[in-house]
Amino acid sequence: MRGRGRRVWPVLLAGVAMATVRGAERAAEGPPLTADHVLILANSEDPDSLQIARHYAEVRGVPAKNLLALKMPLVEAITWREFVATMWDPLLEVLQPAGWIDAVPMATTDFVGRKKYAPNHHRIAALVVCRGVPLKIEHDPALSAEVKPFTARGEF
Numbered sequence: 428m429r430g431r432g433r434r435v436w437p438v439l440l441a442g443v444a445m446a447t448v449r450g451a452e453r454a455a456e457g458p459p460l461t462a463d464h465v466l467i468l469a470n471s472e473d474p475d476s477l478q479i480a481r482h483y484a485e486v487r488g489v490p491a492k493n494l495l496a497l498k499m500p501l502v503e504a505i506t507w508r509e510f511v512a513t514m515w516d517p518l519l520e521v522l523q524p525a526g527w528i529d530a531v532p533m534a535t536t537d538f539v540g541r542k543k544y545a546p547n548h549h550r551i552a553a554l555v556v557c558r559g560v561p562l563k564i565e566h567d568p569a570l571s572a573e574v575k576p577f578t579a580r581g582e583f
Contacts, residue, residue: 457552462488464552466527468518468560471496476559483555495521504563507570511540514561519544527551539570 458464467489469480480494499505499513519542522528528551530544537543556562571578 458550460552463490463493464550465489465493465555466522466551466553467494467555467557469494469496469557470499470501470559472498472501473559476557479559480555480557483557489555497521499559499561501559502561504565505561506565507539507567510561510564515541522549522551 465487467480467484470476477496480496481491483489484491484494495518497514497517500509505513519528519530523530523532523544528544528546528549530546533543533545535543
């Protein structure tokens, strides 16, 4: 009887370990990549951006309610402050109440002015960014912190 128990435990432990790993993999996978979990971001100041977003939604079967149009500058590169004011904060102010992200808004901001949230989960599988949405954030030396040895190297 004693010998049989020694053979069962390794098999049982291996089964529990495999189930735990598979459960962790499923949790890490996030929401399924279906049209219902896709958000499309467009610039409300650019008619072409809106047209492209609508066309993409129609062709890919993304619900019209998943199209987000924010008022953004009509340039390719923006400053950190512009990014926070025109993209980061407005996007989170839409996503959180609509249930796209499960997060608790906090009364504080970080050093670049972004409103802080305590995130728990999200249901966004993909964020499609359309033409007309700024795609670069300009470097601001005032916001850079020296972190040695990384900042001591020229390529960083």
